[in-house]
Amino acid sequence: MTAPGARQRSAPNRVLPLSKVEPSPLVQHQTLLENNCMDGRQRMLTAFALKEADHVPVSPDISAMVPVRLAGKPFDVMFLDGQPHYGYASASVAQAYVDAVKYYEMDGWYIYGGLPEVAPPDRPRWQTHFERLPQGGQMRYRKAQTPSGELTARTFYPTGEPEWEVEKAIKDLRRDWPRLRALMGEDENWQWDTSGGFRDRERIGNLGVYSVAIGIPQDWWFFQRHGGYESTTFDFNDEETYMCEVFEFYTRYALARLKAVLAAQPDEIMLGGSASSLSASSPRNFRKFDLPFIQKAARLCREAGVYSHLHVCGRSRKVVEMVAEETEVNVIEPLEEPPGGDVDIAEIKKCYGSRVCLKGNLNTFDFMLNATPAQVEEKAKRLIDACAPGGGFVLSTGDQCGRDTP
Incomplete structure (x- = not known):
């Protein structure tokens, strides 16, 4: 069935290539x-x-x-x-x-x-450094200075499993979102x-x-x-x-x-x-x-x-x-x-x-x-x-x- 107001599905409007070589x-x-x-x-x-x-x-x-x-x-x-x-x-x-x-x-x-991504030279950027930990693995520290203030984040990279975020960028919603938006490019020149x-x-x-x-x-x-x-x-x-x-x-x-x-x-x-x-x-x-x-x-x-x-x-x-x-x-x-x-x-x-x-x-x-x-x-x-x-x-x-x- 189709939900009220739903559009009928249609296939992509051109044939998707299955190979890079001839024939077609x-x-x-x-x-x-x-x-x-x-x-x-x-x-x-x-x-x-x-x-x-x-x-x-x-x-x-x-x-x-x-x-x-x-x-x-x-x-x-x-x-x-x-x-x-x-x-x-x-x-x-x-x-x-x-x-x-x-x-x-x-x-x-x-x-x-x-x-x-090609970012303008005047856009704020993350500054990154790493620390090897005594128990093994590495910690990545990131810091960025924006017009609205500083943003920080930390990621732990263990030796035996994928990484996980110890500290994410947005701690306080209304304080930190303008800072992240500046990092992403608030002029929208992407x-x-x-x-x-x-x-x-x-x-x-x-x-x-x-x-x-x-x-x-x-x-x-x-x-x-x-x-x-x-x-x-x-x-x-x-x-x-x-x-x-x-x-x-x-x-x-x-x-x-x-x-x-x-x-x-x-x-x-x-x-x-x-x-x-x-x-x-x-x-x-x-x-x-x-x-x-x-x-x-x-x-x-x-x-x-x-x-x-x-x-x-x-x-x-x-x-x-x-x-x-x-x-x-x-x-x-x-x-x-x-x-x-x-x-x-x-x-x-x-x-x-x-x-x-x-x-x-x-x-x-x-x-x-x-x-x-x-x-x-x-x-x-x-x-x-x-x-x-x-x-x-x-x-x-x-x-x-x-x-x-x-």
Whole structure:
């Protein structure tokens, strides 16, 4: 069914390329289907297009923890490698992910892409220094002087797990937001260097899809706001009008970045919404703060012929309904099952499988850690039986497999 006032979904207005070589993408795609031979990128893009590939794409969310474990180096060394990198994590973590794709012979979902932002010389900037800690790991200290005052933040990089924020930038909402806004560029003269395209695109090549992650509003705010969900909940309820102004500014910034990224033609845009999960937020807040942004972003992606891909972990059943019925998003994941989530993926396939590609949903924090290989295989087969017919399905996991997943 379609919600009142919802627009009918439409496919991107041009054919998405499945290869960089001749013959044309459409001809090559048909040839690959006939010959039953696809690479990881083509297989994933075929599923995103709601079609059946040579076989079901298999792309578990291993993100950073499993790849870094396989690399055999300390996490802080991998995340703080000092190499140029313009997306999620670091160049070393991104390479470790590609190495893991090869090791497991899976279809890649490279979420580490990005472009360098070009900031005017007079814009305030973070000044950064690092301290090696006696117990191991490193602490990153950041400080910025703005016209409204000083902003500070600290991030801990352990040796055995990914980093976590010890001190986030926004401690006092009305005092610190003008300072962060100055850092982001309150003159709104935002530019990104698109001249060289994506400088790391060849890292993943045809092993998988190249994605650039852009946070949706609640998720972005969580990573700025000290005090975590407790503070963000008070912000949304006690300072709703002010937060609408904050999110209006962020929306202009994020959509400007999105337009620059789309000009460089990634395979997809990953709209990051981990902290927008209904395990922590509410359907009301998602509809008010996130849905309008997703609608605008997905429309821009469609107009550019690039797939849009929403990530909301935890409880997300009502999110799926809103997004499938009221936006042009092409892919939704990880569609987590109970107890971490509330999604019956077989039901979602019946309701929305003709509108949106589904990616998920083997539980990561219990099942993937503790199940036997035979149990994983049996459950994967049940997911394929329920969701693969007709295409538009990527066999995957819930949110990121833990470091010690066998």
